[in-house]
Amino acid sequence: MTPTQSSRRAVYRxxxxxxxxxxxAYHATPLYDRSSTAGLAEDVRVLATVWFDHDAHDSIEAFVAHWPLAYVEFDAHDRYTGSTTYEMEVxxxxxxxxxxYGWDYETALCSYL
Structure with missing residues (x-):
């Protein structure tokens, strides 16, 4: 089922x-800030746990597409600046x-896309 505004609101609530x-995670501890990949990893675990517990959410693609990335600062990790047409969020x-999906290599991702 496709996530709706109501189902997404229920998850975040x-x-x-x-x-x-x-x-x-960066709100909870001074160990993380908005550029922390460890904090982002914790956020993925928390959001995925609640997201997939909701009856309307059964799609990995929808989870990834609706991930709120506005709070994440990728600048410290962006080694692709100017060398690719894709932004860090993509x-x-x-x-x-x-x-x-547990793919070991990017080849499976490329085939999927």
Missing amino acids: RIAQTSYYDWP LFRGFLLKEL
């Missing part, structure tokens, strides 16, 4: 109202698909 979810979504 559940995260906000559950005391043991700290999302985004590359992140591609590599997130690769990891979530």
